[in-house]
Each structure stands twice: as structure tokens, then as C-alpha cells.
Amino acid sequence: MSFTLATWNINSVRLREVLVARLLTDEQPDILCLQECKSPVEKIPLETFRALGYTHIVARGQKGYNGVAILSKLPITDAGERDFASLGHARHVAARLENGVTIHNCYVPAGGDIPDREVNLKFGQKLDYLTEMRDLFHGEKPEKSILVGDLNIAPREDDVWSHKQLLKIVSHTPIEVDHLNAVIEAGDWVDVTRADIPSGQLYSWWSYRAADWDAADKGRRLDHIWASRDIANAAHGSRILRAVRGWDGPSDHAPVFASFDL
């Protein structure tokens, strides 16, 4: 069995319904995981996605913030959600394919502006969120599992436009990178994108605030696809669709793709 999977922080699924439909039509991933839907589940434009063949949908939502959804052409069942750090936010949902593969769709808290939990509650919540993810995967080692999403951390030097200039910027601080790597180690996860594309600058997010995001190219790789060790060698064909960041009325994130031959 083979399938292609994508992850995309959509920054309002209702405002960008047409963009989601365009990606589904143009690229035909079997599964699309969305974050920051910013919508209750009942207000997600599911009929549009169903009409394009994405008839299997697992989602969690809330009004105005967060929200995660998995749209699939392949049959999936709801495999529950986790409320890491007990924030009461819709930031995680899991689905299971008929071949037993579990997909975790995650939206890790951004963490605010100041990288110090003593003065910034949101930064502490981000670290706690990652610690509880680590503890889950330490307790039950993932098998036949894929974890995707906006993890809001760019771990490697070549995952950001300037390692030196971002060392004290939330998303690339050493303590965040340590926490993210602890999740990877606890679950023995493989970073599929970097297994496929081992060197060179790689970004999935560019700020709205840049006058010319494409020319400035001050990006960060915040969006990830991981696989559990047992299926990691089935992954291939990773790519980040940078051109999507240039569509009219874009999300500030580009979608990340990977394929699996299982």
C-alpha cells in the first residue's frame, strides 16, 4: 500500500477554503493534515472537501483559535486526541488507517515572544507541552506511526535563515530544540523530511511581516513529518511546496509532503 501525505498550517480553513481545494486538486495527496483551522468542527467547509474525494475526516476544533483536521481519501478512523499540558486547546488529533498506521496531527503552542518561562507563561506552556509529548512516547513506543504538524520549532542550523540571529528567538532557542529532540528520542522518531533532504536550507514558514518574503527569504522549518523507526524506510519523496506561500491570500506556512510505500 502506498500513499502520499501532506501537512499544512492553513491559518483559518474557512478563509482559505479555496486554497485547500486548490492544493487537493493540484497535488492529490491521499491525506492532508491541517493545523490552525480556527473553526469549530461543524463550521469547517467539509462538503467542499468531500466533493473532491476527501470523504474521511477526523477533526477537533474550537472557536477562533487552534483546531486540527485530517482529510483523507483513504478510510480512517478517529484515534482520539491528547490535551498535552492540559491547555484545553484543540491542538492534537489522531487517526488510524486500515493498515494499522496511526497518524498524529499536532499543533505545538507558538510560545509567545520572550523565551523565558519566568516572565512568559506561554513559553513555559510550550516546553510543558513538549515534555508531555515526550512522556507519552516514552511510555508507549510508537510503532507504525506518523507524526506531522506545525511543531513551531526549527531544530537545525539549516532550518533557519540565520542560526546566530535566531538563537534567542522563540522557535530556535536551544532549550526548545532540546525539548523537541527529547520527543524524538523518546519515541525513536525519524525526521522524514531531513532523511530525504539531508543538507541545505529548508523552510516551511515565512512571516507575513516581511515586505517581500520571497526575496528576503527569512524562513524557518516549523512544519514536520516524522515516522516511527519501523516504517521510516518506507518514506520517500519529501518536498516543501514553497510556491504555495506565493498564492493569492496565502497562509504564512507552506505545505510539507512525504510519500510512504508500505
Add this chain to the structure above:
DNA sequence: ATGGTTGTTCGACAA
């Protein structure tokens, strides 16, 4: 060092 943009929803907040 600062300010820069966008979305939700009409005033802040979050990113």
C-alpha cells in the same frame, strides 16, 4: 533596537 502583517471578530489577543 524597533517595527513590520494577518486572522478572529469589533477590541484585544494570538501568531
